[in-house]
Amino acid sequence: MEPTMRHLLFAVPMLLLPLSYSQAHEDDHHHEHEGATSLGAHEHGAARLNVALDGNQLELELISPAMNLLGFEHAAASAADEAKIASVRSQLEQPLALFGLPAAAGCSVSEQQFAGELLGSAHAGYQRGDDHEHKQEDKHDHDDHEAGGHSDIEAHYQLDCSNPEALRALDLTRLFESFPGTEKIQVQLIGPSGQQGTELTPARAQLPF
Incomplete structure (x- = not known):
């Protein structure tokens, strides 16, 4: 079922931003694309969220400057920094609450992956062998990008x-409340109603499927 979901996410390449887990090995192309669209820019206060619902499978990918989530973009320099990083990881590891998914939907996480130098790890939990190997490769490319002075955090989830x-x-x-440094999120969604792209803010935080 996983290939179906990934094909769905790429069904409208002009609408959806390139997803990092499949694009990182094409780093130069990815950055060229980012430079061509305002949605790809590293802008503090702004984040991106790609969502696809296909039958019983839900996939989400959040891409955000570390500043929005942590409040800083430097390597942990104190116990307080370490505690903040641990807190953010804990929140990112609870997607049902973070994305307001109702208990009635019966969603459970089948896979989740995180990338971002400041999180201290390129991956977390529920990974299959091939994905683990590929994600480690992504981490090297991603770190090269972060060396340029900007640090992003990416979270990718697959749920049943x-x-x-x-x-x-x-x-x-809940996401806006948890990370007040996030002022707007560009959402690209594919669901039962078709394809949608919109900007959500704390004042307008919902988007119908």
Whole structure:
């Protein structure tokens, strides 16, 4: 089922931003694309979220400057920095709460991956062998980009939902509350209603599926 989801995410390449886990090995092309669109810029306060719902499978990818989530972009320099990083990791590891997914949808995480030098690890949990190897390769390319002075954090989730009909809307209220440095999120969504692209803010934090 996983290839179906990834094909769905790439069904409209002009609408969706390139997903890092498949594009990192084409680093130069990726950065050229980013330079051509304002959505690809490293802008503090702004983040991107790609979402696809296909049958019982839900995939989400959040890409955000570390500043939005951590409040800093330097390597941990104190116990307080370390504690903040641990707190952010803990929040990112709870996508059901972070993305406002209702319990009635019966969603469970089948895979989640994180990338970002400041998180201290390129991966976390539920990974299959091939994905683990590929993600480690992505990490090297991603770190080269971060060496340029900007640090991004990326979180990729795949979930299985036993009752996807209960997924009425994406609700990012908790995400905005958890990370007040995030002022706007460019959302690209593929769901039962088709393809959508919009900007969500704390004042408008929901997008119907």
